[in-house]
Amino acid sequence: MVDEERQATMEDVARRAGVSVSTVSRALRGLPSVSPHARSRVERAARELSFAVSRSASSLVTGKTGRVAVLAPGFDNAPWFLGTTLTGLAQVLSEADLDLLVYIITDMRERTAFLDRLPARRNADALLVVSFVLTPEEHERLDELGMPVVFVSQHAPDRASVYIDDAAGARQGMRHLLNLGHRRIAHIQSVGASDFVWSAHDRLIGYRQALEEAGLPYDDALVVQADYRRRAAVREAVGHLLSLPQMPTAVFAESDQIAFEVLGILRSCGVDVPGRMSVLGFDDHPLAEALGLSTVAQSAWRTGHAAAELVSSLLTDTAGEPARHIVLPTRLIPRTTTAPPPADHNPDRGLTAHPISARGTPDG
Numbered sequence: 001m002v003d004e005e006r007q008a009t010m011e012d013v014a015r016r017a018g019v020s021v022s023t024v025s026r027a028l029r030g031l032p033s034v035s036p037h038a039r040s041r042v043e044r045a046a047r048e049l050s051f052a053v054s055r056s057a058s059s060l061v062t063g064k065t066g067r068v069a070v071l072a073p074g075f076d077n078a079p080w081f082l083g084t085t086l087t088g089l090a091q092v093l094s095e096a097d098l099d100l101l102v103y104i105i106t107d108m109r110e111r112t113a114f115l116d117r118l119p120a121r122r123n124a125d126a127l128l129v130v131s132f133v134l135t136p137e138e139h140e141r142l143d144e145l146g147m148p149v150v151f152v153s154q155h156a157p158d159r160a161s162v163y164i165d166d167a168a169g170a171r172q173g174m175r176h177l178l179n180l181g182h183r184r185i186a187h188i189q190s191v192g193a194s195d196f197v198w199s200a201h202d203r204l205i206g207y208r209q210a211l212e213e214a215g216l217p218y219d220d221a222l223v224v225q226a227d228y229r230r231r232a233a234v235r236e237a238v239g240h241l242l243s244l245p246q247m248p249t250a251v252f253a254e255s256d257q258i259a260f261e262v263l264g265i266l267r268s269c270g271v272d273v274p275g276r277m278s279v280l281g282f283d284d285h286p287l288a289e290a291l292g293l294s295t296v297a298q299s300a301w302r303t304g305h306a307a308a309e310l311v312s313s314l315l316t317d318t319a320g321e322p323a324r325h326i327v328l329p330t331r332l333i334p335r336t337t338t339a340p341p342p343a344d345h346n347p348d349r350g351l352t353a354h355p356i357s358a359r360g361t362p363d364g
Contacts, residue, residue, distance in 0.1 A: 008049035016045040067099040068311055069124035071114070073132050074106040076229075078257075080285055081300045085130060085152065088304025096312045098125075105132070115141050126311045128152050133197055148314035148322065152307040153300075154198055155325070160314065162307040162326045164298045166199045169330035170206025170252070171213075173280050173296040176332050177250045178214050181340045182278065185211075186222040186241050186248040188234070188258050203254050203282060222248055226258065234261040242269065249277060249341035256281035256288050256295055263291065263337065274339035284333060292336035302328060 013028075014021045019038055027034045027042040034042075045051075070089065075082050090100050101124055105111045115138055120127045126148040134142070139156070142149050150160040177185050187207045189200050208218055221244060226237040241248055253259035259281030263273060271277050281288060284297030306326050314322065 008051040010051070012049055013042060013045045013051050016049065017041040064125050065099075065123060066097065067101045067124040068093055068126045068128060068308075069101045069103060069120040070128045070130055071103050071105065071120070071132055072130040074104060078131070081153075081283070082131060084300035085304035085307075088301040088306075089128065089152075089308045090304075092305055092308030092312065096308075098312065098315075118142075118145060121145050121147070126150070126315055128307055128311060129154075129156075130307075148311055150307055150311045150314070153303055158323050160310060160322060160324050162303055162310060162328065164303075164328050164330050166202035167206035167209065169282065169296045169298065170203040171210045172330060172332045173252055173282065174207055174210030175213075176294070176334065177252065177278060177280060177338065178210065180250075180278070180338060182250040183214075183216060183341075184219075184222065184246060184248040185250045185252055186224070187252050187254070188237055188262065189223065189225045189254045190258055191225045191227050200254055207252060226261075228255065228258045228261055231261055231265075234258065235265050238262055238265045238269075242271070247277075250280065250338070251277060252280045252282075254282060256283040256285035256293060259293055259295070259337075260285075260287065260291065263293065274337050276342050278338040278341075280338055288333075289335070294335045294338040295333050296330050297333050298328065298330050 010021050010024050014024045017024065017038075019027075019042060023034060023038055024042050024046075027039045028046060068089075070086065072082055072086075086100075086102070093100050101120075103114060103120070105114060118141070124147070127142065127145060128150050129142070130152040131154065133154075139159070148160065150162065152162050153164075155161050155163045174185065185207075187204065189204060204223070207223075211218055222241070224237040224240055226233040228234060238251075241251065251259075251262055253262055259279055262279055266273050266277055266279070273279055279293065281293050281295040282298075284295050284299075287293075288295050306328060310324060310326060314324075
């Protein structure tokens with residue numbers, strides 16, 4: 001009898017099934033060198049004793065942990081995106097009988113410790129780097145892990161990656177505004193979220209490419225930066241645009257998070273959206289539909305799902321191409337915050353700024 005206060009061991013299962021401990025180990029790990037009759041007895045004994053092979057015990061024999069590690073920045077920069085991506089990851093890995101081990105790096109001390117010790121080497125079979133900017137030296141350090149490494153939501157040349165084409169997505173959004181008739185389109189970039197710096201860079205490239213395609217000049221005065229986590233900084237950026245001699249008729253925000261702040265600030269100033277100013281975001285945050293925000297959509301869940309499928313295939317198909325790239329699509333979702341420019345808009349001159357009263361509404 002097994003003491004009910006004590007967790008059953010592999011030896012307990014072997015005694016009940018009438019087989020050796022090694023037979024129990026092979027049967028519960030699904031190895032083919034066990035007869036169907038013996039496997040049935042072992043599985044029945046394991047169920048009766050509520051016994052399961054631990055990942056650690058199995059790894060001693062197979063050299064595999066059955067885990068995939070994730071390296072990610074702190075969630076304060078983009079909690080929705082990172083959380084949804086991890087949800088997509090976890091679902092696929094669970095279906096593949098792989099556990100998820102997450103390393104959240106929030107400061108330089110933790111970053112240095114992780115890259116110095118590389119704990120994933122002994123704790124996982126593969127590593128997913130999610131929205132985490134690495135230096136060339138840090139890339140080379142992760143190459144020393146000797147396991148599949150997949151970069152998620154970022155394009156890593158010569159390394160396995162799952163990402164969207166941010167420049168193409170920005171061009172999609174800009175073409176929407178241009179096709180509506182807008183010619184003075186502002187762009188607000190985020191600062192402070194360093195782990196998404198490549199997205200900011202590529203979305204600005206797409207903005208400029210769309211202007212060039214339309215035969216319009218790039219105007220430095222229409223491109224401003226703001227930390228979306230500081231409402232005062234976004235208000236200052238919007239204030240700059242509203243004070244230009246020729247006010248823009250549309251704002252393309254780098255992310256929905258910035259666009260949400262822009263919408264609130266414009267409406268608090270009495271600037272009609274979209275009657276006087278159109279606003280376009282990027283991401284399709286869950287709040288975008290509720291607020292009627294037009295946006296360029298990407299699927300964070302699909303990003304995680306595709307990354308998990310890729311890492312699973314790299315673990316099972318070791319002879320395959322290790323530096324596979326998966327580029328996921330974006331799509332424009334027009335809602336109520338974008339419309340043609342106002343009737344008094346002159347495409348060649350832009351929209352003349354109207355004075356703002358002390359109450360924050362246009363003077364009549």
